[in-house]
Amino acid sequence: TPDLIYVHLIRVPVPVTYKNVFHIDYSGTSQDSIGLFSATEEQFKNGAVASALHMYKSETADGSVWGQNVGTDEYPKLTGNITGATSVKSSSLKLVTYDTDTTTYRDKYVEGLESLLPIPERKDYVFKGWFSNKDYSGSPVKFIPNDATGDLTYYAQWWHNPSIVNNCYEIGDIGELYQFADMYNSEAKHTSTCVKLTANIIDNKNVLVNGKINEADSAKFKKWTPIKNFIGTFDGQGHTISGLFVSSSADGVGLFGSIGLKREVGEKAPVTKTVIQNINIKDSYFYGNKYVGSLIGRAESASILSVINISSESNINANSNHAGGIIGYYGNDEGPDEGIELNIVNVHHDGETFGLNCVGGIAGSILYAKSTIINASNTGATLGYGGIGGLVGQIISYDTSKSTMMYSYNEGFVSSINAAVGGLVAFQKYFLDLYNSYNVGNVQAGTFKSGGIIGQTDGILSIVNTYNKGIVSAEKDSLVDALVAETGENSEVSLNNTFYVNTAKTTQSGTAASATEFTDLSLAKKLHDYNKNGINGDVWGQETGDAYPHFKKNVVEEFAAAYIKTLNLEIAISSSSSVNSSSSTAQSSSSSAKSSSSSVNSSSSVTVSSSSEESSSSAKSSSSSAKSSSSSKIASSSSSRWMFSLYVLAVASTCSST
Numbered sequence: 001t002p003d004l005i006y007v008h009l010i011r012v013p014v015p016v017t018y019k020n021v022f023h024i025d026y027s028g029t030s031q032d033s034i035g036l037f038s039a040t041e042e043q044f045k046n047g048a049v050a051s052a053l054h055m056y057k058s059e060t061a062d063g064s065v066w067g068q069n070v071g072t073d074e075y076p077k078l079t080g081n082i083t084g085a086t087s088v089k090s091s092s093l094k095l096v097t098y099d100t101d102t103t104t105y106r107d108k109y110v111e112g113l114e115s116l117l118p119i120p121e122r123k124d125y126v127f128k129g130w131f132s133n134k135d136y137s138g139s140p141v142k143f144i145p146n147d148a149t150g151d152l153t154y155y156a157q158w159w160h161n162p163s164i165v166n167n168c169y170e171i172g173d174i175g176e177l178y179q180f181a182d183m184y185n186s187e188a189k190h191t192s193t194c195v196k197l198t199a200n201i202i203d204n205k206n207v208l209v210n211g212k213i214n215e216a217d218s219a220k221f222k223k224w225t226p227i228k229n230f231i232g233t234f235d236g237q238g239h240t241i242s243g244l245f246v247s248s249s250a251d252g253v254g255l256f257g258s259i260g261l262k263r264e265v266g267e268k269a270p271v272t273k274t275v276i277q278n279i280n281i282k283d284s285y286f287y288g289n290k291y292v293g294s295l296i297g298r299a300e301s302a303s304i305l306s307v308i309n310i311s312s313e314s315n316i317n318a319n320s321n322h323a324g325g326i327i328g329y330y331g332n333d334e335g336p337d338e339g340i341e342l343n344i345v346n347v348h349h350d351g352e353t354f355g356l357n358c359v360g361g362i363a364g365s366i367l368y369a370k371s372t373i374i375n376a377s378n379t380g381a382t383l384g385y386g387g388i389g390g391l392v393g394q395i396i397s398y399d400t401s402k403s404t405m406m407y408s409y410n411e412g413f414v415s416s417i418n419a420a421v422g423g424l425v426a427f428q429k430y431f432l433d434l435y436n437s438y439n440v441g442n443v444q445a446g447t448f449k450s451g452g453i454i455g456q457t458d459g460i461l462s463i464v465n466t467y468n469k470g471i472v473s474a475e476k477d478s479l480v481d482a483l484v485a486e487t488g489e490n491s492e493v494s495l496n497n498t499f500y501v502n503t504a505k506t507t508q509s510g511t512a513a514s515a516t517e518f519t520d521l522s523l524a525k526k527l528h529d530y531n532k533n534g535i536n537g538d539v540w541g542q543e544t545g546d547a548y549p550h551f552k553k554n555v556v557e558e559f560a561a562a563y564i565k566t567l568n569l570e571i572a573i574s575s576s577s578s579v580n581s582s583s584s585t586a587q588s589s590s591s592s593a594k595s596s597s598s599s600v601n602s603s604s605s606v607t608v609s610s611s612s613e614e615s616s617s618s619a620k621s622s623s624s625s626a627k628s629s630s631s632s633k634i635a636s637s638s639s640s641r642w643m644f645s646l647y648v649l650a651v652a653s654t655c656s657s658t
Contacts, residue, residue: 020056020063020116022049034142037114047085050076052113055090055106063106092151093144095130098122098158109152115144117154124161126179130154137204137220167573168194168233174203177241181227190261192272192573193232197239197279204243207283208315211352221245226257226297231272233571236279238309244284249319252297253288254328255281260300269301269332271339275569277308284313290320292355293328293364299342301332306343306567318355324364324393325349325378331367341370343567346560351380357419358393359384360426361412365394370401375560376408386419386448389426389455390441397459402431407539407556410439414470417446420455420486423470428457435464435535436527440548445474451485452500458488465530465537467499469518469548482506497530497537499523524549 018035025038039049047070056063067079070086088110095105097120109115117130129140136157144152159179162169171177180195204221206214224244234256244255252258256276263269281294291298294314299305312326322329326347332340349361358365361378378390387393390410397403410423420426423439434453443450452468454461461484472480479485482504487493495509502512517523524542527549531537539559541552 019058019061020053022052022113035116037116037143039113043113044075046070046087047076047082048088048110048113050082051085051088051090052110052115054082055108055110056116057104057106058118091149094151094153095120095156096153097156109144109148111149112146114146117141117143120156122158125158126161126182128157128159128175128178131157137222162195168196170196170198171201172198174201177201177203178225181225184230185225185228190229190231192571193230194571194573195232195234197236197241200240200242202242203284204245205283207243207245207285208313208351211315213285213315218245218247223247224255226252226254228252228257229261229300230256230259231261231274232573233274233569234276234279236277238278238280240280240282242282242284244281244286244314246285247287249289251289251291252328253286253292253318254297255279255295257297258291258300259296259298259305260303262300271302271304272300273304273571275306275308275571276310277306277569279310281310281312281314285315285317287317288319290318290355291322291328291364292316292318293324293326294349294351296327296330298322298328299330302340303330303332304339304341305330306569307345307347308343308564309346311348312351314349314351316351316353316355318359318364321355321357322364322393323353323355323359323384325351325353325361325380325382327363327366329358329365329367330363330369330371331365332369333367340368341372342366344371344373344376345564346375346557348377349380350378352383353378353380354383356385358387358426360389360391360393361410361414362391363393363395366392366403367394367396368398370397371395371403372563373403373405374407374563375556376405377410379411381413381415382410383413383415385417386421387426387455388414388416388419388421390414390423390439390443392425394427394429395425395432396427396429397431399430402433403428405432405434406436407551407559408437409550410441410470412441413444414441415444416448416450416455419448420451421445421448422451422453422455422485423468423472424453426455428454428459428461430459432457432459433462433464435462435466436537436539436551437466438468438549440469442471443473445479447475447479449479449481449485450474452482452504452506453498454484456486456488457484457491457493459490460492462494462496463498464496464532464535465498465527465540467513467523467527467549469501472504477505480505481508483508483510496532497526499526518548519546 021036022039024041024044043049047068050066050068053063053066053076065078065080066076067081068076070084090108090110093107093109105118120127131140132154134155159175162171162176162180169180171180224246246253259274260272261270286292286294294312294316295310310326316323316325326349330342353359353361359382361382362376376391382388382390391408395403414421414423421443423441423443439453443452449455450472452470452472468482472482474480482500483506484493498510499513500506500510502514513523521542524540527540528537539551539555540549542549
């Protein structure tokens with residue numbers, strides 16, 4: 001035909017698998033592919049290579065067919081017998097797999113030659129490598145190095161595939177948690193998934209020592225890979241995950257690196273719904289670039305998220321912006337949508353939280369959504385360059401939605417170098433109602449405004465039945481305010497029954513209270529008796545000897561439980577997922593004892609009868625003051641570590657989403 005047809009032949013490299021394959025090395029190089037090893041000409045002649053081939057055993061190959069008559073044969077041959085290899089030294093090799101394994105593995109190796117270790121199999125388990133120690137610390141070993149000498153023992157690490165019960169993954173040990181993360185992260189397309197913890201889970205031990213990262217042992221810690229773009233339900237059922245360790249230069253670090261789905265180019269972000277509840281995270285360390293939190297690094301846009309009954313004893317360290325004790329960054333940039341909301345209920349963090357900008361003891365940034373925070377508390381130091389808040393770094397709602405914070409407190413030291421800092425919130429925009437909350441942590445700023453409750457507002461701010469007792473300081477007294485440090489030109493600030501220590505100063509319409517009133521129950525009574533516009537002070541209580549008023553545990557728990565019942569926590573599990581359906585039921589607060597550990601039960605309007613629980617609560621109050629003081633020392637000793645951030649451009653009001 002007149003048409004010309006061209007056939008292009010393209011040479012495509014085919015992947016080759018090598019297992020215990022040797023070649024003569026004339027260049028002096030070592031191993032050039034897994035399972036493909038270099039050997040010297042002498043090792044081919046003296047029986048070393050023949051011995052390594054002869055010892056090899058696998059399901060598909062029996063190396064006993066190899067042999068060599070050293071001194072006569074120049075190289076290994078298929079004779080099955082090795083003679084004259086007097087210069088070859090072999091040592092004992094013990095491979096520990098699992099108790100019921102009946103497979104026969106080789107029991108020797110040749111010193112001076114690299115040698116591939118086998119890949120064992122086990123039903124319902126995934127083999128994750130050989131380790132030279134029983135606790136599987138360090139990196140896995142794939143082959144015996146050529147400089148190994150003496151008897152060797154290697155231990156096989158296994159990850160059990162999580163069981164699926166009633167359409168929900170059940171995770172009962174650290175191997176199953178790692179395996180679930182590996183499976184979920186490898187999926188090309190994520191769908192709503194149900195997960196439950198069935199036992200306490202331990203990863204590493206002694207990650208933190210005296211509140212600091214255990215640097216002496218950190219090289220041995222197993223490194224957690226955060227779960228990415230999770231959607232669905234994750235219920236810890238009150239169990240604890242301890243010993244997670246992440247040290248990464250990546251964005252998005254936490255138990256969950258990210259929540260929700262990423263936006264495709266040119267498309268709107270898909271709306272997703274996620275519930276994470278009833279988890280305690282302990283003895284853990286999370287380091288990343290930006291978007292770092294112990295529970296969630298980042299929530300993608302259009303994520304409907306409920307975080308309920310979470311406690312964390314962890315250190316958070318972000319090289320850049322958006323670090324939070326629980327959540328690093330929650331941001332919805334799709335525009336006003338009343339359906340997009342964030343609920344944080346019964347959460348507590350204790351540990352140092354450090355980042356550049358937008359750092360909070362609970363959340364670094366909460367942007368552009370209806371957000372409700374109930375019974376959130378932080379008792380650790382919160383440190384950074386700017387936008388540092390004891391609970392939240394920055395909180396920005398839309399002009400059509402409102403953010404609410406109630407029954408929440410900060411007891412930790414809060415420090416910023418050169419941008420807004422606040423005892424509870426550093427920067428707020430649009431609408432925020434804050435009531436029945438308090439700060440007793442000391443608040444320190446460098447060259448910018450420092451507020452006992454709010455650092456800076458550029459919106460409609462209402463503070464009701466709240467107080468600050470923390471000492472507020474900055475390089476200049478003119479930058480300090482006991483309540484709200486700076487108000488923008490578009491802001492409206494309303495304070496009702498809001499108190500501060502009378503030795504401090506404020507430009508706001510708060511009420512001064514003497515140091516005696518904080519301790520003699522009179523301030524507690526003023527807070528307790530408040531009842532206006534649907535807000536009442538029943539939650540407030542105090543024992544004789546307590547340093548300041550705090551919350552009654554039973555009142556907070558009852559209110560939080562009632563609010564949780566109003567939330568629709570059921571999530572339909574996609575039929576395309578390996579799990580099909582799930583309903584999540586709000587449980588009693590597994591972390592409430594922690595979250596409200598400074599609260600007391602009341603049998604009268606203010607004072608409480610003395611009981612063992614109340615006695616421990618009183619002790620907690622006094623220890624909290626000591627903690628605030630010790631946190632100052634932490635910040636002082638850490639200052640040299642994070643002064644590097646001075647080179648970063650100053651953030652005058654709010655930190656961006658980058």
